Amino acid sequence: MSNRLRHLFDLTGRVAVVTGASRGLGLQIAEALGEFGAKVALVSRKAADLDAATADFAAAGIECRSFAADLTRPDAAVTLVERITDAFGTIDVLVNNAGATWGAPAEDYPAAGWDKVFELNVGALFRLTQAVARAHFLPRGTGAIVNIASIEGLMGHHWSRPGSIAYNASKGAVVNLTRALAAEWGPRGVRVNAIAPGYFPSKMANAVIDAHGGELINHTPLGKLGNDGDLKGTALLFASDAGGHITGQILAIDGGFTTI
Numbered sequence: 001m002s003n004r005l006r007h008l009f010d011l012t013g014r015v016a017v018v019t020g021a022s023r024g025l026g027l028q029i030a031e032a033l034g035e036f037g038a039k040v041a042l043v044s045r046k047a048a049d050l051d052a053a054t055a056d057f058a059a060a061g062i063e064c065r066s067f068a069a070d071l072t073r074p075d076a077a078v079t080l081v082e083r084i085t086d087a088f089g090t091i092d093v094l095v096n097n098a099g100a101t102w103g104a105p106a107e108d109y110p111a112a113g114w115d116k117v118f119e120l121n122v123g124a125l126f127r128l129t130q131a132v133a134r135a136h137f138l139p140r141g142t143g144a145i146v147n148i149a150s151i152e153g154l155m156g157h158h159w160s161r162p163g164s165i166a167y168n169a170s171k172g173a174v175v176n177l178t179r180a181l182a183a184e185w186g187p188r189g190v191r192v193n194a195i196a197p198g199y200f201p202s203k204m205a206n207a208v209i210d211a212h213g214g215e216l217i218n219h220t221p222l223g224k225l226g227n228d229g230d231l232k233g234t235a236l237l238f239a240s241d242a243g244g245h246i247t248g249q250i251l252a253i254d255g256g257f258t259t260i
Helices: 002-008 024-035 047-059 076-088 111-140 165-188 206-218 232-239
Strands: 015-019 039-044 064-068 093-096 143-148 190-197 250-253
Touching: 015 024, 015 076, 024 039, 024 047, 024 093, 024 143, 024 232, 039 047, 039 076, 047 064, 064 076, 076 111, 093 111, 093 232, 111 143, 111 165, 111 190, 143 165, 143 232, 165 190, 165 250, 190 232
Parallel strands: 015 039, 015 093, 039 064, 093 143, 143 190, 190 250
Antiparallel strands: none
Protein backbone atom coordinates (compact mmCIF):
# COMPACT_ATOMS: atom_id res chain seq x y z
CA MET A 1 0.00 0.00 0.00
CA SER A 2 2.77 2.47 0.85
CA ASN A 3 4.38 2.04 -2.58
CA ARG A 4 1.04 2.76 -4.23
CA LEU A 5 0.64 5.92 -2.17
CA ARG A 6 4.13 7.13 -3.08
CA HIS A 7 3.34 6.48 -6.73
CA LEU A 8 0.44 8.93 -6.54
CA PHE A 9 2.92 11.75 -5.87
CA ASP A 10 5.47 10.62 -8.46
CA LEU A 11 6.01 13.19 -11.22
CA THR A 12 8.71 11.28 -13.08
CA GLY A 13 8.56 12.02 -16.79
CA ARG A 14 6.35 15.07 -16.40
CA VAL A 15 7.29 18.63 -17.24
CA ALA A 16 6.36 21.41 -14.82
CA VAL A 17 6.51 25.12 -15.65
CA VAL A 18 6.91 27.46 -12.68
CA THR A 19 6.82 31.23 -13.12
CA GLY A 20 8.53 33.61 -10.71
CA ALA A 21 10.81 30.66 -9.99
CA SER A 22 14.14 32.36 -9.33
CA ARG A 23 13.49 32.84 -5.60
CA GLY A 24 10.94 32.72 -2.79
CA LEU A 25 7.70 30.80 -3.12
CA GLY A 26 8.20 29.90 -6.77
CA LEU A 27 11.63 28.43 -6.10
CA GLN A 28 10.25 26.44 -3.17
CA ILE A 29 7.47 24.98 -5.32
CA ALA A 30 9.78 24.22 -8.24
CA GLU A 31 12.12 22.40 -5.89
CA ALA A 32 9.29 20.25 -4.53
CA LEU A 33 8.14 19.21 -8.00
CA GLY A 34 11.69 18.50 -9.09
CA GLU A 35 12.39 16.42 -5.99
CA PHE A 36 9.49 14.17 -6.98
CA GLY A 37 10.77 13.62 -10.48
CA ALA A 38 9.45 16.44 -12.64
CA LYS A 39 11.58 18.15 -15.24
CA VAL A 40 11.26 21.81 -14.36
CA ALA A 41 11.11 24.90 -16.55
CA LEU A 42 12.11 27.83 -14.36
CA VAL A 43 10.68 31.12 -15.60
CA SER A 44 11.63 34.60 -14.42
CA ARG A 45 11.98 38.03 -15.94
CA LYS A 46 15.77 38.26 -15.64
CA ALA A 47 18.10 35.52 -16.82
CA ALA A 48 20.72 36.42 -14.21
CA ASP A 49 18.23 35.76 -11.41
CA LEU A 50 17.78 32.20 -12.64
CA ASP A 51 21.47 31.23 -12.69
CA ALA A 52 21.81 30.34 -9.02
CA ALA A 53 18.56 28.38 -8.97
CA THR A 54 19.52 26.42 -12.07
CA ALA A 55 22.91 25.56 -10.59
CA ASP A 56 21.37 24.42 -7.29
CA PHE A 57 18.84 22.23 -9.09
CA ALA A 58 21.52 20.64 -11.25
CA ALA A 59 23.61 19.90 -8.15
CA ALA A 60 20.57 18.20 -6.60
CA GLY A 61 20.04 16.04 -9.68
CA ILE A 62 16.90 17.85 -10.82
CA GLU A 63 16.59 18.26 -14.57
CA CYS A 64 15.72 21.87 -15.26
CA ARG A 65 16.15 24.68 -17.73
CA SER A 66 15.71 28.38 -17.27
CA PHE A 67 13.64 30.67 -19.46
CA ALA A 68 13.85 34.43 -19.12
CA ALA A 69 10.58 36.08 -20.10
CA ASP A 70 8.69 39.28 -19.38
CA LEU A 71 5.19 37.85 -19.11
CA THR A 72 3.57 41.27 -19.33
CA ARG A 73 4.48 41.47 -23.03
CA PRO A 74 1.45 40.58 -25.18
CA ASP A 75 3.33 37.94 -27.18
CA ALA A 76 5.35 36.51 -24.30
CA ALA A 77 3.06 33.62 -23.38
CA VAL A 78 2.88 31.97 -26.80
CA THR A 79 6.61 32.45 -27.38
CA LEU A 80 7.46 31.01 -23.97
CA VAL A 81 5.29 27.94 -24.52
CA GLU A 82 6.99 27.36 -27.87
CA ARG A 83 10.44 27.62 -26.27
CA ILE A 84 9.58 25.22 -23.46
CA THR A 85 7.96 22.79 -25.89
CA ASP A 86 11.09 22.85 -28.04
CA ALA A 87 13.21 22.09 -24.97
CA PHE A 88 11.07 19.44 -23.26
CA GLY A 89 8.53 18.28 -25.83
CA THR A 90 5.49 18.77 -23.60
CA ILE A 91 4.04 20.53 -20.55
CA ASP A 92 2.10 18.65 -17.87
CA VAL A 93 1.93 21.09 -14.95
CA LEU A 94 1.71 24.88 -14.87
CA VAL A 95 2.36 26.83 -11.68
CA ASN A 96 1.43 30.50 -12.02
CA ASN A 97 3.46 32.14 -9.27
CA ALA A 98 4.84 35.35 -10.78
CA GLY A 99 3.26 38.41 -9.21
CA ALA A 100 3.69 42.01 -8.14
CA THR A 101 2.37 44.41 -5.54
CA TRP A 102 2.30 48.18 -4.99
CA GLY A 103 1.64 49.87 -1.69
CA ALA A 104 -0.44 53.04 -1.41
CA PRO A 105 -3.66 54.19 0.28
CA ALA A 106 -6.69 53.42 -1.87
CA GLU A 107 -7.63 57.08 -2.21
CA ASP A 108 -4.16 57.89 -3.57
CA TYR A 109 -3.57 54.71 -5.53
CA PRO A 110 -1.84 55.54 -8.83
CA ALA A 111 -3.17 54.25 -12.13
CA ALA A 112 0.32 53.03 -13.02
CA GLY A 113 0.42 50.88 -9.87
CA TRP A 114 -3.02 49.44 -10.52
CA ASP A 115 -2.17 48.60 -14.14
CA LYS A 116 1.18 47.02 -13.25
CA VAL A 117 -0.28 44.76 -10.57
CA PHE A 118 -3.29 43.64 -12.58
CA GLU A 119 -1.31 43.14 -15.77
CA LEU A 120 1.08 40.63 -14.16
CA ASN A 121 -1.14 39.08 -11.49
CA VAL A 122 -4.18 38.54 -13.70
CA GLY A 123 -3.59 39.39 -17.36
CA ALA A 124 -0.24 37.65 -17.81
CA LEU A 125 -1.37 34.72 -15.69
CA PHE A 126 -4.41 34.15 -17.89
CA ARG A 127 -2.51 34.52 -21.15
CA LEU A 128 0.07 31.92 -20.13
CA THR A 129 -2.62 29.57 -18.83
CA GLN A 130 -4.51 29.94 -22.10
CA ALA A 131 -1.40 29.32 -24.19
CA VAL A 132 -0.41 26.20 -22.26
CA ALA A 133 -3.97 24.86 -22.34
CA ARG A 134 -4.31 25.42 -26.07
CA ALA A 135 -0.97 23.83 -26.92
CA HIS A 136 -0.97 20.90 -24.50
CA PHE A 137 -3.68 20.40 -21.88
CA LEU A 138 -6.89 20.62 -23.91
CA PRO A 139 -5.68 18.61 -26.94
CA ARG A 140 -4.47 15.82 -24.63
CA GLY A 141 -7.38 15.98 -22.19
CA THR A 142 -5.15 16.23 -19.13
CA GLY A 143 -3.15 18.80 -17.18
CA ALA A 144 -2.76 20.42 -13.78
CA ILE A 145 -2.74 24.16 -13.14
CA VAL A 146 -1.73 25.59 -9.78
CA ASN A 147 -2.33 29.31 -9.32
CA ILE A 148 -0.70 31.19 -6.48
CA ALA A 149 -3.33 33.46 -5.00
CA SER A 150 -3.02 34.94 -1.49
CA ILE A 151 -4.99 35.25 1.71
CA GLU A 152 -5.13 38.93 0.70
CA GLY A 153 -7.54 37.79 -2.02
CA LEU A 154 -9.81 36.20 0.57
CA MET A 155 -10.23 39.10 2.99
CA GLY A 156 -9.83 42.80 3.58
CA HIS A 157 -6.52 44.44 4.40
CA HIS A 158 -5.84 45.63 7.95
CA TRP A 159 -5.81 49.41 8.25
CA SER A 160 -2.55 49.47 10.20
CA ARG A 161 -0.56 48.10 7.27
CA PRO A 162 0.27 49.80 3.95
CA GLY A 163 -2.65 49.84 1.53
CA SER A 164 -2.57 47.17 -1.17
CA ILE A 165 -5.94 47.50 -2.90
CA ALA A 166 -4.74 46.37 -6.34
CA TYR A 167 -2.97 43.34 -4.89
CA ASN A 168 -6.05 42.32 -2.89
CA ALA A 169 -8.35 42.81 -5.86
CA SER A 170 -6.04 41.01 -8.28
CA LYS A 171 -5.61 38.01 -5.99
CA GLY A 172 -9.38 37.92 -5.53
CA ALA A 173 -9.58 37.74 -9.32
CA VAL A 174 -7.14 34.83 -9.31
CA VAL A 175 -9.34 33.02 -6.80
CA ASN A 176 -12.42 33.21 -9.01
CA LEU A 177 -10.48 32.72 -12.23
CA THR A 178 -9.34 29.43 -10.68
CA ARG A 179 -12.91 28.37 -9.93
CA ALA A 180 -14.22 29.46 -13.32
CA LEU A 181 -11.51 27.63 -15.28
CA ALA A 182 -11.94 24.53 -13.13
CA ALA A 183 -15.63 24.48 -13.97
CA GLU A 184 -15.11 25.10 -17.68
CA TRP A 185 -12.15 22.80 -18.26
CA GLY A 186 -12.96 20.02 -15.79
CA PRO A 187 -15.02 18.09 -18.36
CA ARG A 188 -11.96 18.27 -20.64
CA GLY A 189 -9.62 16.70 -18.11
CA VAL A 190 -7.84 19.79 -16.80
CA ARG A 191 -7.64 20.45 -13.06
CA VAL A 192 -7.24 24.02 -11.76
CA ASN A 193 -6.55 24.82 -8.11
CA ALA A 194 -5.00 27.67 -6.15
CA ILE A 195 -2.79 28.06 -3.12
CA ALA A 196 -3.42 31.14 -0.98
CA PRO A 197 -0.26 31.71 1.07
CA GLY A 198 -0.28 33.75 4.22
CA TYR A 199 2.78 35.69 5.30
CA PHE A 200 6.06 34.17 4.14
CA PRO A 201 9.42 35.98 4.21
CA SER A 202 10.02 37.12 0.62
CA LYS A 203 11.20 40.12 -1.31
CA MET A 204 7.56 41.16 -1.78
CA ALA A 205 6.50 40.71 1.84
CA ASN A 206 9.62 41.61 3.81
CA ALA A 207 8.81 45.30 4.25
CA VAL A 208 5.46 44.45 5.87
CA ILE A 209 7.01 41.65 7.94
CA ASP A 210 9.82 43.92 9.15
CA ALA A 211 7.30 46.50 10.36
CA HIS A 212 4.52 44.21 11.58
CA GLY A 213 6.06 40.76 12.05
CA GLY A 214 5.26 40.46 15.76
CA GLU A 215 1.65 41.46 15.18
CA LEU A 216 1.29 38.99 12.30
CA ILE A 217 2.71 36.13 14.35
CA ASN A 218 0.47 36.96 17.31
CA HIS A 219 -2.53 36.80 14.98
CA THR A 220 -1.50 33.36 13.66
CA PRO A 221 -2.71 30.34 15.67
CA LEU A 222 0.39 28.30 14.81
CA GLY A 223 2.52 31.19 16.05
CA LYS A 224 4.90 31.52 13.12
CA LEU A 225 5.36 32.82 9.60
CA GLY A 226 5.55 30.44 6.66
CA ASN A 227 8.91 28.84 5.95
CA ASP A 228 10.77 27.54 2.93
CA GLY A 229 9.04 24.17 3.04
CA ASP A 230 5.47 25.02 3.93
CA LEU A 231 4.10 25.21 0.37
CA LYS A 232 5.79 22.08 -0.93
CA GLY A 233 3.23 19.51 0.15
CA THR A 234 0.23 21.41 -1.18
CA ALA A 235 1.91 22.17 -4.50
CA LEU A 236 2.84 18.51 -4.90
CA LEU A 237 -0.70 17.41 -4.06
CA PHE A 238 -2.30 19.73 -6.61
CA ALA A 239 0.26 18.89 -9.32
CA SER A 240 0.25 15.11 -8.95
CA ASP A 241 -2.18 12.22 -9.31
CA ALA A 242 -2.67 12.37 -5.53
CA GLY A 243 -4.89 15.39 -6.25
CA GLY A 244 -6.61 13.73 -9.19
CA HIS A 245 -10.12 14.38 -7.84
CA ILE A 246 -9.41 17.92 -6.62
CA THR A 247 -10.26 20.93 -8.75
CA GLY A 248 -11.58 24.43 -8.23
CA GLN A 249 -10.22 24.58 -4.69
CA ILE A 250 -8.45 27.42 -2.89
CA LEU A 251 -6.28 26.24 0.01
CA ALA A 252 -4.95 28.84 2.46
CA ILE A 253 -1.48 27.99 3.77
CA ASP A 254 -1.36 30.59 6.51
CA GLY A 255 -0.88 28.93 9.90
CA GLY A 256 -4.54 29.65 10.64
CA PHE A 257 -4.30 33.41 10.05
CA THR A 258 -7.65 33.56 8.23
CA THR A 259 -9.49 31.62 10.94
CA ILE A 260 -9.49 34.58 13.32
